[in-house]
Amino acid sequence: MANSNATYQDIANYTGFSKTTISRYFNRPESVTEENREKISHALEVLNYQSNKVARILARGRTEFIGIIVPNMYMSFYDEILDQFLKTYDKYGYKFIVFSSNGNEESERQYISELLSYHVEGLVMLSHTIPSFELSSYGVPIVGIEREDLYISSVNTDNLEGAAQATRLLCDAGCEVLLHINKEGDDDRTPAHRRIDGFLKVCRERNITHRVFTYGQESDYQDLQQRITVLVDDILTTWPGWKKGLFCSSDSIANIVLNDLFRRFGQLPPDFRIIGFDGSSLADQSVLPLSTVEQQVDQLVDSAMDLLVSQIRERKEPEQNSVSEPVHRTIAPVLRQGATV
């Protein structure tokens, strides 16, 4: 693809401006009046100079970049979120520079510094490690999804309501003891922690026997499977003959439990009901389609882009130096019944 860029002289000839003005346009755009910038910009398009986005960035201050930092790519929830962001290109034209941090805080700071140096117009944070107070100090439009969000705008699933729906479904299916598995040690302010609150709320309303189990930072998938096997042993021993309803805080955990039961019994035993959370592709790929609380990824992402674009627009307002308050939006989850409740 030959680079057929016009020279400064060509642009000067076309517009009638001096070469110095053209140079200033690229170099110190703010020193050229808006009217003249428009003329030069038009000339560039006519002269087929426009394919050089780097020059455009300098000229207009718009990189059309958004940076995204995901904690990892092995949880399908993050893949689906990322995919949905990439699809917004058609609507907004933003390009995404993507980093996967593996939960390493120092790496994340380095990534953010890189992204800021490229003048990204906004940041999307899915990773949890850097506190929102620090993120808010970077002075760049930013939106968090399903993470601690005290000082930044965010979009989250209504986790309390989703958990309550899942728990009610298990009650209504005639379960006599309700169990919840969640990850231990997570910051109390993370949205996923509210799933425990929703579970406990319904258990107390219905006055039903219940227990919350937690698992730790298991180092890999095999360790996690082993931890779940011990937990299933415990459940089978403690409540033999009871109709057991198990609400798992992710489809991944629900899938491990279901696999464990199939290996033991060749089926989901009739006295065992399971529901997951996320509505990820794993819920379909499981040995039985999992019942799950679906996070509406398309709406989470639409709403996040909407917040981000509003913030970007605000920055562009002249004399708009006041920092606006963080905005928090909540997306309703959708109960999806598979074959496990």
Next chain:
Amino acid sequence: MANSNATYQDIANYTGFSKTTISRYFNRPESVTEENREKISHALEVLNYQSNKVARILARGRTEFIGIIVPNMYMSFYDEILDQFLKTYDKYGYKFIVFSSNGNEESERQYISELLSYHVEGLVMLSHTIPSFELSSYGVPIVGIEREDLYISSVNTDNLEGAAQATRLLCDAGCEVLLHINKEGDDDRTPAHRRIDGFLKVCRERNITHRVFTYGQESDYQDLQQRITVLVDDILTTWPGWKKGLFCSSDSIANIVLNDLFRRFGQLPPDFRIIGFDGSSLADQSVLPLSTVEQQVDQLVDSAMDLLVSQIRERKEPEQNSVSEPVHRTIAPVLRQGATV
């Protein structure tokens, strides 16, 4: 994060050059001698000007961007490849602008045009739609992975060898009839098609009864499951009592077959052996850990980056205008025995 950029005057004072020279450095770097560029570049770092990457791009012609186009994110193979590319940041410092094309050829052309306009230093193509002949005409360093690659450099798994290993494993496990499921209608030149060749080669060597089944462009996961159920019916009816060995061209298909059998029989029947391909996370998450032919994603990506960086370096050589021949590298797959063979 306050932008504490130095002014042209500051840089001129520090270096002893005129402001015009500083301006030329940003504006037309080729008009400044390399020695002087080095001096100015050093001054920028001292004066903390370096955080403005956009200026650096203009000054040095290095965007440090690589564009990646994946066909989709719902196949975990692509997620794992993408994740591995993002991790190469530590080694190479390249940032990745990512697009997901959903197999739409026109979208892909638009993405590539965007990427070229940002002066990406290289392209990684995982999607299949645009022929390599066209890709090679863009004149940008490019590497394909597991796609048609006649006119571009590429890295592929040794699919023939992987399929042969899988088929031999089924033979050695005492299977009396060998079956292979692959996707129909794929271009004969796609690397995955060679899995059929590897399967047939071993079946003929061992002189064993065999058949190849194909499935079409099923529109979604449910359709694919239904297609596989019909196929399993067919297999059970045609070879009752035979010890059946099934080699699937992906872990996703192997997982669907295994789930189907578990729903019918509560177990993997003793006369049924299954092996998948990819070594994706799904192989672990299946109701029984799947035997599979693992594509070594880390080596595929290392090798792809190595090829890309070589091409980028070649471009930088002055007077190196000759286009080098495409280089094709092959990565050995690794047989991983789970619980299904």
